[in-house]
Amino acid sequence: MSKKTLVVTYLPSGERSHTKKLVDAFLAAVKGKAPVEQLDLLKDLPDVFTAEILGAYATRNYMGKPLTPEQTKAIAKMDRMTAQLKAADVVVVAFPMHNFGLPAVVKGWFDSVMLKGETWDINDKGYVGLSKGKKALILNSSGGNYEGTHAGWEHAVSLAKLEFQFMGYEIIETVAAGGMNAKPQEAPEVIAQAAEKIKALVANWYA
Template sequence: MKKTLIVSYTPRFGSRTKQLLDCFLQEAQGKTEITHVDLVEETPDLLLQENLNVMLKRNFTNEVLSGEETAVLAKNDEMLQQYKAADFIVLVHSMHNFSLPAPVKAWFDAVLQPNQTFNLTEKGYEGLCEGTKAAVLMTTGGDFNLDVVKDMNFATGLTTTCFGITGIPSQHISAYGMNMYLDRIDEILTESKKEVVELVNEWYN
């Protein structure tokens, strides 16, 4: 059975983004082996002084780490291994300040490691995870289909690029306008859920 990694960040009580996650889980049940990382419970380590320098030592200057140093990277490295093992990845999050909520960005900081998920060459980025597929399920307060704000959605471009440099194409299901169209929230979410069902059928049937 193909492996699916779900990575979600839906901390708000009554989260609407979680409705998209639940829809995916319900539809995909029994069709794929699922590993679910809830970033609210399992937050990646931020790259602060100790772990950043240990990571650079290993990944950029190719030095051998002590057991103690390896342990410093263990949490983020487990996320890296999950990323590399997946056939499908589903990232679920809302928008924070026009981009990714910090724990989601921290997850990309954990899994985007040179020689592991990508290489930077003279020809550009070489993805090391080709064959994997990804989808991003996102909700936002504003409506980024509107011309006046469409250039302010940095989240979709960022997730596309981050998956892309590892060789993984991503599909994006976005429920825009949760804080704008208060009388149409259910309608918008229903449309997005239909897209989630189509995605599951496309991936697993």
């Protein structure tokens, strides 16, 4: 099976980013094993549903009607990001937690690629994911830890996972480095352990 890989990043902390260390571990491990394309969401900001884009989406994807040239243009970036995701067998999405959830830019990317008739659809049995036989890896870091009593506060990784499930991804893994701010003295060790997990996962997925 082809293992064409798309790595989607949102790393606004730049070189200081904790999350970037996880991305670097993935890229180093996968080097030479598969073709890798990168989408830097800071350089290529996803669109969000304006009235115009939502109108084009509803017209084409729900009503099955043709678009005007203006509508085609309005939804073009979402279409491009969706086609890029659909062309990949493995997708890696890397982002920090912001305010307990997915950073807005990453949510914008999910909204851009979760197009009905492209990555999911509705049939007589209900909702159906169209991304069969594909794998997703979520890389995340956060200031706190969200296990145990605070599990219900975590809406970043959990939402990304749900979006991939809805699109039909069959294997969804997460490597998260928690406690980056709560226990900064332990951060290097937590990141090192996460990097080891990523290495093992790549060895398994790209064997």
